[in-house]
Amino acid sequence: MTTVPSTPLHPTEDVAPPVTAAAEAAARERLLRCLLRETGTPVTAPGPLRLPVPGRPLVAEVTVVSPSGHHGFAAPVRDEDGRPVEHHAVVDAVLRAAGGDPDRAAGLAGEVADSAARTARYLAGARGRWADRPSELSVLRGHPFHPTPKSAVGFTDADLGAYAPELAAEFRCEHVAVHPQLLAERRVAPGDWGLEPAPDGWPVLPVHPWQARWLAGHPRGAELLADGWLRRLGPRGPVVRPTSSVRTVAAPGAPSVWKLPLGVRITHFVRTNPAEHVRRALDASALVARADPAGEHPGFTVLLETGYRGVAEEQAGAELADGLAVLFREPPGADLAVLAGLLEDGPSGEEPALARLLRAAGGGPAAWLRRHLAVATVPLLRVFDRHGIGFEAHVQNTLVGTRDGRPVRCAVRDMEGTHVARDGAAAALLETGSPLLYDREEAWQRLRYHAVTNHLAHLVATLGRVGPVSEHALWAVVAEELAAAGTPSATALTRDRTLPAKANLASRLGGHGERPDYVEIPNPIQEAAR
Numbered sequence: 001m002t003t004v005p006s007t008p009l010h011p012t013e014d015v016a017p018p019v020t021a022a023a024e025a026a027a028r029e030r031l032l033r034c035l036l037r038e039t040g041t042p043v044t045a046p047g048p049l050r051l052p053v054p055g056r057p058l059v060a061e062v063t064v065v066s067p068s069g070h071h072g073f074a075a076p077v078r079d080e081d082g083r084p085v086e087h088h089a090v091v092d093a094v095l096r097a098a099g100g101d102p103d104r105a106a107g108l109a110g111e112v113a114d115s116a117a118r119t120a121r122y123l124a125g126a127r128g129r130w131a132d133r134p135s136e137l138s139v140l141r142g143h144p145f146h147p148t149p150k151s152a153v154g155f156t157d158a159d160l161g162a163y164a165p166e167l168a169a170e171f172r173c174e175h176v177a178v179h180p181q182l183l184a185e186r187r188v189a190p191g192d193w194g195l196e197p198a199p200d201g202w203p204v205l206p207v208h209p210w211q212a213r214w215l216a217g218h219p220r221g222a223e224l225l226a227d228g229w230l231r232r233l234g235p236r237g238p239v240v241r242p243t244s245s246v247r248t249v250a251a252p253g254a255p256s257v258w259k260l261p262l263g264v265r266i267t268h269f270v271r272t273n274p275a276e277h278v279r280r281a282l283d284a285s286a287l288v289a290r291a292d293p294a295g296e297h298p299g300f301t302v303l304l305e306t307g308y309r310g311v312a313e314e315q316a317g318a319e320l321a322d323g324l325a326v327l328f329r330e331p332p333g334a335d336l337a338v339l340a341g342l343l344e345d346g347p348s349g350e351e352p353a354l355a356r357l358l359r360a361a362g363g364g365p366a367a368w369l370r371r372h373l374a375v376a377t378v379p380l381l382r383v384f385d386r387h388g389i390g391f392e393a394h395v396q397n398t399l400v401g402t403r404d405g406r407p408v409r410c411a412v413r414d415m416e417g418t419h420v421a422r423d424g425a426a427a428a429l430l431e432t433g434s435p436l437l438y439d440r441e442e443a444w445q446r447l448r449y450h451a452v453t454n455h456l457a458h459l460v461a462t463l464g465r466v467g468p469v470s471e472h473a474l475w476a477v478v479a480e481e482l483a484a485a486g487t488p489s490a491t492a493l494t495r496d497r498t499l500p501a502k503a504n505l506a507s508r509l510g511g512h513g514e515r516p517d518y519v520e521i522p523n524p525i526q527e528a529a530r
Contacts, residue, residue, distance in 0.1 A: 015120045015121060015123070015124040016124070019120050019123050019124045019127075019347075020116075020120045021075070022120075022123055023116045023117070023119040023120035023123055023141075024087045024116050024120075025073075025075045026116070026119055026141045027087075027091075027112060027115060027116040027119065028073070028075070028077065028087065028090055028091070029072070029073055029144075030141075030142075030143070030144060030145065030146060030147065030149060031090075031091060031094045031112070031147055031505070032051070032060055032071070032073055032094070033069055033070070033071060033144060033145050034094075034098075034145055034146070034147055034503075034504060034505035035051065035052065035053075035094050035097060035098060035505065036052075036069065036071065037069045037145060037501055037503075037519065037521060038098065038503045038505055038506050038519055039052050039097070040519070043062055043065055043066075043069075043071050044065065045062070045065060046062050046063060046064070046065055047061070047062060048060075048061060048062075049061075049062050051077070051093070051094075051097075052097055053093040053094060053096065053097040054093070054096050054097060055093060055096070056079055056080070057079065057080040058077050058078070058079060058085060058090065058093055059077065059078050059079070059080060060073050060074075060077050061073060061074040061078075062074075064465065066461050066464075066471055067471055067472055067475060067522070067524035067527065067528075068453075068457035068460065068461055068471070068475075068521075068524050069145070069457070069501075069521060070144060070457065070458065070461035070462075070471075072465075077090045088109075088113070091109055091112050091113075092109060094505075095108060095109055095112075095509065098505050098506055098509050099506070099509060100506070100509030100510055100511075101509070101511070104509055104511060105509060108147065108148070108508055108509060111147075111148045111151045111153065112147055112148055114148075114151060114153075115142075115147075115148040115149060115150040115151040116150075118150040118151075118152060118160065118164075119140065119141055119142070119149075119150045121157075121160060121167070122140045122141075122150070122164070122166035122167065122347075123140055123141075123347040123348075124347070125166065125167045125168075125347075126138075126140055126166065126346070126347040127347045127348055130346035130347060130348075130350050131350075133341075133353075134337075134341070135244075135337035135338045135339075135340075135341025135342055135353065136165055136241070136242075136243045136244045136338055136341060137165050137166060137168055137241075137244075137341070138244075138340075138341035138342075138344050138353065139165075139166065139244045139338075139340045139341050139344055139396070140166055140344055140347060141344060141345075142267075143267065143504075144458060145501070145502070145504055146267055146268075146504045147504060147505050147508055148267060148268070148508070149267060150166075151265065151266065151267055151268075152164075152246070152264050152265070152266050153264065153265040154210075154263060154264035154265060154270075155210070155264055159210060162209070163208075163209070163210060163242060163246070164242070164246065165241065165242040165243060165244055165246060168241075169241070169242060170239050170240065170241045171209060171235075171239065171240065172209075172235035172236060172237060172238070172239055172240070173206040173207060173208060173209065173235065173236075173237055173240060173249065173258070173260070174206075174207040174208070174209055174211075174212035174232065174233070174234060174235055175195075175198075175204045175205065175206055175207065175232075175233040175234070175235075175236050175237065176204065176205045176207050176212070176215070176230050176231065176232055176233065176324070177198035177200075177202040177203070177204050177230070177231040177233055178202060178203050178204065178205055178229075178230060178309075178311060179202065179228070179229045179230070180202065180203065182224070182229050182230070182311050182312055182315055182316065183203055183309070183310075183311065183312070184308075184309070184310045184311055184312045184313070184321070184325075185203070185307065185308065185309045185310075186278075186282055186307055186308055187306065187307035188282050188285050188286040188289065188304075188305075188306065188307055189285055189286070189289045189304045189306040189307070189330075190306065191255065191256060191304075191306035191307070191328065191330060192255035192256060193255070193256045193306070193307070193309070193328045194237070194238070194251075194254050194255045194256045194258075195237075196236075196237070198231070198233060202231070203309065204233065205309055205310065205311075205324060205326055206237065206258050206260065206326060207260070207324065208247065208249075208260045208261070208262050209235070210262060210263075210264065211260065211261060211262055211263060211323060211324075212232065214263050214323065215230075215320075215323070215324070216232075218319070218320060218323070220316060220317050220319070220320050221316075221320055221323075224311075224316065224320075229315075230311075237251075238251035238254055239251060240254075240258070243257075243338070244338055244340060244341065244396050245266075245271075245396060245414075246262065246264070246266055246271070247259070247260050247261070247262035247264075247266070247271045248260065248329075250331065252334070254331060255331065256306070256328045256329065256330070256331060257303075257328070257329040257330070257331050257332075258326055258327075258328060258329075259273070259281075259305070259326065259327035259328075259329055259414075260326055261273045261322060261323050261324060261325055261326070263323060267513075268504070268507075268508060268513030268514065269513060269514045272322040272323050272325075273308075273310075273322060273325040273326070273327060274318075274322045274325075275313060275318070275321065275322070275325075276435055277416050278308050278310075278325050278327065278416075279434075279435060280415070280416045280417075280418065280435050280436055281305040281308070281327055281414075281415040281416040281418075282305060282307065282308060282327075282415075283430060283431075283434050283435070283436050284305075284415035284416070284418035284420075284436055285304040285305045285306065285415045287389070287418075287420070287426055287429055287430060287436070288302050288304060288389070288415070288418075289304060290429055291387055291389070291426050291429060293383040293386065293387045293389055293426075294379070294383070296379075296382070296383075296386075297375075297378075297379035297382065297383070299374075299375040299379075299408055299409045299410060300375055300376070300379035300380075300409075300410050300411075301409070301410070301411045301412075302391065302411070302412050302415075303329055303330045303331075303332055303399075303411055303412065303413040303415075304329070304330050304415065305327045305328065305329050305330075305415045305416075306328050306329070306330060307327075307328050308325055308326060308327045308328065309325075309326055309328070310324050310325035310326060311324050311325075327416075329413065332399050332411055332413065333401075335401045335409070336399035336400065336401045336409065336411055337353070337399065337400055337401075337402075338395075338396060338398070338399055338400075339395045339396075339398040339399070339400050339455070339458075339459065340395040340396045340398075340458075341353065342354045342357070342400065343395065343458055343459065343462045351466055352462060352466065354459075354462055354463070354466060355466040355467075356405075357402055357405040357406075358405065358463075358466065358467060359405070360402075360404060360405025361402075361404060361405030361406040362405070363406075364467065364468070364469065365463040365464070365466075365467035365468070365469045365474060366469055366473070366474065366477045367406075368405075368406065368407065368463070369459070369460065369463060369474055369477050369478070370477060370481055371406050371407040371408075372400070372407045372410075372459065373477075373478065373481045373482075374407075374481075375407050375408065375409060375410045376393070376398065376400070376407070376410035376455075377451060377452075377455075377456060377478075377481075377482075378481070378482075378485045378487075378490065379410070380393055380412075380447070380451045381447075381451075381482075381485065381487055381489040381490050381493075382485075382487055382489075384421075384424075384443075384444075384447055384489055385487045385488050385489050386425065387420075387424055387425050387426040388420050388421035388422075388423065388424010388425055388426050388427055388440075388443065389418065389419075389420055389424065389426050390418065390419045390420070390421075390443050390444075390446055390447035390450075390451075391412045391417070391418055391447075391450070391451075392412075392414060392416075392417025392418065392419075392446070392450045393412045393450050393451045393455055394450045394454040394455050395454060395455050395458050395459070397412055397413050397414045397417070397450075398410065398411075398412060398455055399411040399412075399413065417450070418436055419436060419438050419442075419443045419446045419447070420434075420436045420437055420438065420443065421437075421438060421439070421440040421443040421444070422437050422438065422439060422440065423440055424440070424443075444489075445500045445518065447489075448493070448499055448500055449499070449500045449501065449502060449518070452493065452499055452525075453499045453500060453501045453502075453521070456478065457524070460474045460475060460478065460524075471524075472524070472528060475524040475525055475527070475528035476528040476529070478525050478528070479494050479525050479526075479528045479529035482494050482525065483529070493523070493525050493526075494525055494526060494529045495526060495529075496523050496526055497522070497523055497526055498520035498521060498522060498523050499520070499521055499522075499523045500518045500519075500520060500521075501518060501519055501520070501521045502516045502517075502518060503516060503517040503518060503519045504516055
C-alpha cells in the first residue's frame with residue numbers, strides 16, 4: 001500500500017533542548033542495545049565499554065548491566081580521548097557497524113532522527129501529566145530493542161496531534177457505507193460490533209480519518225465513491241482513543257474494539273489489514289473459541305477477533321481491500337492495563353507505574369513476579385504444551401489486571417500473531433493450508449521470543465531496576481517457578497542455553513523488517529538455574 005510521505009519533525013523547534021536531549025538519549029540507548037545484542041558483544045560490568053564500530057573508537061558508559069540485554073547507558077558517548085561525540089555521529093557509526101546497503105543506512109538514519117523527534121514531542125506533551133496516566137497512552141519511548149520505535153512514516157506533525165495515543169488524541173472515525181454487493185464479511189464468534197447501518201440500510205465501515213483521506217485520493221477508491229458503490233457518511237459514532245498500537249481504537253464501554261487499517265509505516269511496516277492477516281486473525285479466533293485453551297487457566301483470557309468487514313477484493317482490488325478491512329475485537333474491560341505502559345519511565349524520569357503497583361501490593365518484587373508468572377507465563381506455556389497454540393504475547397499485546405497492586409488476571413490480544421504447531425492437538429481443527437500452521441521448532445521459537453525474550457525479560461529488567469532485588473535474583477525466581485510448573489516447555493526454558501531474539505537493526509538494514517532475522521542470546525533463566 002502506498003503511504004503519504006511524512007514531513008520530518010525538528011524537535012529543537014518544537015520542544016525544549018533538554019527534552020530533545022532526553023529523546024536522543026533514548027534513541028541511542030535502543031541502538032546500542034540492538035548493536036550489542038546483534039553482534040554478541042558481552043557486557044559484564046558497569047563502566048566504559050568500547051563499542052564494536054568501525055573508524056574512530058567510541059566508548060559508552062554502562063550504568064546498568066542486564067542479564068537479558070536491557071543495559072543502561074550514561075550520556076554522552078565519547079571518543080577514546082574522552083570527548084563527547086554528537087548524537088548523529090553515534091547513529092551513523094552504529095549503522096555502519098551493522099552493515100547493509102549504504103543508501104538504506106542513510107534512509108534508516110533519517111528514520112532514527114524522525115523517531116527521536118516524535119519521542120521528544122511525546123515526552124514534552126506528557127510532562128506534568130504522568131501520575132495515573134492510562135497505560136495505553138504511556139508508551140512514550142517504545143520498543144527497547146528497535147532502531148525506530150516511534151517511527152510513523154506517513155504522519156505529519158499535525159497528524160500526531162490528531163491521532164497519536166502518546167498525545168492523548170481522541171476523535172470520531174469516519175464511516176463509509178458499502179453497497180451490499182461489494183461487502184466482504186466473516187464472523188467467527190458472537191459479538192456486537194458497535195455499528196449502526198446507514199440510513200438506507202447499507203452496512204457501514206468505520207474508517208480512520210487519515211485513511212478516509214487516503215481512500216478519497218486512491219484511484220479505485222475515488223471511482224467506487226463516484227459510482228455510488230461506496231458512500232462517505234462523515235464522522236459518526238463514539239469518540240474513540242487509539243491504543244498503544246496507534247491504529248486500533250476503542251471507546252470506553254463500547255461493545256467492540258476496532259482494529260483499523262492505517263497506511264502509515266509504524267516502526268517497520270505499513271499497518272493495513274492484508275487478506276492473509278485477516279485470515280490468520282479469524283482462523284485463530286475461531287480455533288480458540290472452539291478449543292477454549294484459556295478456560296483451563298483461571299485468570300488467563302484471550303481477546304478474540306469476532307469477525308471482520310471490508311470490501312470484496314475481486315471488485316475493489318487488493319490494495320483497497322487491504323486498506324479498508326476492519327477487524328472487530330472483544331473489549332478488555334476497564335480493569336486491565338497494557339504491560340508495555342506499566343514498564344515505561346515517565347517523561348522526566350519518573351518511576352514507571354509498575355513501581356506504584358509494587359508499593360500497593362507489598363511483599364516485594366519477587367512476590368509480584370511469582371503472581372505474574374502464575375497468571376501469564378505459565379498459562380502461555382501450558383496452552384502451547386497441551387494444544388500446540390502459541391500467542392504473540394509481547395508487552396503491547398499483554399494486558400494485566402491487578403487487585404491491591406497484585407496481578408490477578410492476564411489477557412492476550414491481537415490474534416493475527418497466533419501460531420500453531422503442526423503436530424499439536426489444535427492443528428487437527430485447522431484446514432491443512434491455514435497460515436497459522438508452523439513446524440514445532442518455529443512455533444516454539446516464536447513463543448519463546450514473544451513470551452520470554454520480549455515480555456518476561458522486559459518485566460524482569462524493570463522489576464530489577466525499580467526494586468531492591470537484582471535482576472539476576474529475579475531470574476532465579478523465574479527458574480524456580482518454571483521448574484515447579486514442570487511442563488515440557490517450562491522445563492526446556494530452565495535448560496536451554498539460549499533464547500531467540502529479533503535482530504531488528506540488521507533486519508531493517510537488510511530491507512526485511514517485516515520478516516526479521518533472529519539471533520541467539522544467553523538464556524538468563526538457565527544461567528540462574530545453574
